[in-house]
Amino acid sequence: MNLNEFKQKLFEAGEKQGFKDMELYYQRTDSLNVKVFKGEVDNYSVSDSSGLSFRGTLNDKMGYSYTEKIDDSSIEMLVNEAKENAQVIEDKDVVEIFAGSPSYSEFEGYSKELEQLTAEKIIQFAKELEQEAYKLDDRVVSVNMCQVAKSEGEKLIANSKGLEKAAKDNLAYCVVSVVVKEGESVKSDMQFLGTKELKDFDAKKVAKEAVDKATSALGASSIKSKTYPTIIKNTTAANLLATFSSTFTAEAVQKGMSLLKGRIGDEVATSQVTIVDDPLYQKGLMSTPFDAEGVATYTKNVVENGKLNTFLHNLKTARKDGVKSTGNASKASYKGAVGIAPTNMFIKPQSKGYDEMVQSIEEGVIITSLQGLHSGANTVSGDFSLAAAGYLIENGEIKRPVDQITIAGNFFEVLKDIEEIGNDLEFGLPSNGYIGSPSLKIKGIAVSG
């Protein structure tokens, strides 16, 4: 069905039910995903899927509904469910359908170059990636995952206040995971690459990173429990920041779920720390010219030289705090309600090289992986206690791999204990935001072995 026609019918039906302002949010994703196992394509997956959500204000309350079956049969359901949902809302905060920002960035985050990445090229690259991983080291006993994919999407917001904005984005990625074995020691590690540039698809380089990480952990053992000066490696630091990124949202603050409440302008980190949220970051995988409410996005420092500068806002939280939306309204998809999330968010890199950091430590640890971030980290208190692995540093040199340890601490204390920030900014896997960090040298973290 024609989307414009659908919108008209939907809004007419909504008006009959008493909705005042209404919005349609449509999303479509096209993707191709190839998995290779032992030289053969063992899974090839294609999809073209779409869905839309309806929301509208009824007696100043916002009702939501969605569907993936876009035809006349869904219109009544969308309107009725949104109505029933609006009627049980008790929240008194003002919600609005947005009429539009004065201007928007032209940067959409769509890469024309990725159109050249055909199915044949993807299969060829996946095969190469697996081959390289096996070739690099005899200790690679299995490539337990080798996946290459690309996806392309478009979204559209159209509302009864006249706003109509659409944007396209795309992305290609690969994941390779290897299992290595030496004697009785079995280790596994993976490398993820998400990009919009074809030149990043360098099979040798990606495979080498996964293999190096896995093999360098062979023969790892635990260490004595104590507080060690610690380097948290870039992507690991990014994962830690991602876990606690919700504490920077005004939603968490207003609901009493963030310890940063009332601390705008305070020193929350050492003065070297600047945390940027940049929806217009060229290499960002979460780049967008407008947010989930249609507000124009812009680049901002959430923490600037250690001081808390702003929370991340959508229209509702901004109105409540008497500020402007920061353009961080988010929807996980058309299936979700509007919340708040970072876009491309990262700790700004400084000048220290990773090797230099290692050399500066007499006895300490490097943390290269953290497990249990979804369960062992309390985003409310900032406390974490996590399974970890990495290396032991002795006299400025990497002495040996370490595993079967945990690290424990508090995220807000870690921000204040950062001594040095590296020049090696890297991003983690995109999820609720695309989060990056350089390697961080921390004064001390409690390690249990």
Added chain:
Amino acid sequence: MLDNKVIGDVLDQALSTGGDFAEIFLEDTRNNSITMIGGIVERTISGREYGLGLRIFNGLNSVYAYTNDTSRENLLSVAKKAAMAIKGTKMDLVLNFQKQEITNAHPIVKIPKDISQKEKVAIMKRAHEVANNYSEEISQVVVNYLDNEQKVLIANSDGKIVEDTRIRTRLPIQAIASKGTEKQSGFHGPGALKGFELYDEINIEDYAKDAAQIATTMINAEACPSGKMPVIIDNAFGGVIFHEACGHGLEATSVAKKTSVFSDKIGEQVASELVTAVDDGTMPNEWGSLNIDDEGNPTKRNVLIENGVLKGYMIDSLNGKRMGMEATGSCRRQNYRFAPTSRMTNTYIDNGSSTPEEIIANTEYALYAKNMGGGSVNPATGEFNFAVNEGYIVKNGKIDRPVRSATLIGRGIDVLKKIDMVGNNLKQAPGMCGSVSGAVPTNVGQPMIRVSEITVGGRKGE
């Protein structure tokens, strides 16, 4: 849900380039969720997920495609596109669909979509009130209400055609206690393969009170000591330790490619003789149960480990081919967007002979993990981690004091061998399990168990 003629034509098209098996998974799901923060309904969202997944096998290779557009024209075009990825020669296919009628082993009394949002909100309010009034230290209560009704149709080129409806309801309750700048939370999330009658059968106030009690106990607890020590893990959600530490390693997804520590170990002693572990998708109305799995096979009671000896795996048909073993009714997916693979249903360690009182009384010193949080595992190495949401130190046979922020780490295969006491108070608890085919509802379960040694991470040194 879809005309037999269309199904036949789509499967035919799917096999037109030589594939040896094709399968359709059609889904029409109604989801509903309500979020209450601080006793106020903040968000409600409901909707319809609808789409079709198409799987084609050619030997051990598979192609997966999905779409929301189930018009005949589009389905044939999707099938054609997917088939192009399979190379070979066309086989003649004659499909004779014999619709299999399944007996519903999980009767539903009150269909959630027939209950008004207001009635659902009333249940949430009851939970909120109890948790919020539990103590002055409770600073926030978040209650979520979830229900969904998933209708599926599964048809394949072996002539199978079968339909099922799965209805689930759940009420996750989170209570947060504050003291100065510190915050701790307690959680319970009862849920079942049931309709709204769930709330007639359980006392939601008990769960809410318990969530608040965990939060207030933990805010007043000292940091957990760290290091290697014996650990007593309580029943119900404690079973997450088996789920993560061993369950994932017993799924054919990793066993078939020999990337699991449990590959090729059938018949071997992999656990203490006290351990019998089962995955059972047939348990009436349990959160992880199903009449049929997502390839249309009836679910079963699968014994994984019996008296410490490895007896079986959880197997889907594709990995079963790779392993030369039968599928076990264990193939699952979050929805039509995911190709299905072997997953857990209700996985538990079976009852032993000790009473919980005996276990505690027989322990000189241990961490007692009364409530576990989530965890994860790397199946290739078996290395796991879990958060302990409610912990106590046991000293001289008695519960001594609460401790907080503990994490357990180790390797699954080591922990299984170190289980030295198994209780007789088996209980199930619901959770969501995330893996390659998405997030699926699963139960974990166990009686109280004692492990002679696990590495405990905490904020307080040894």
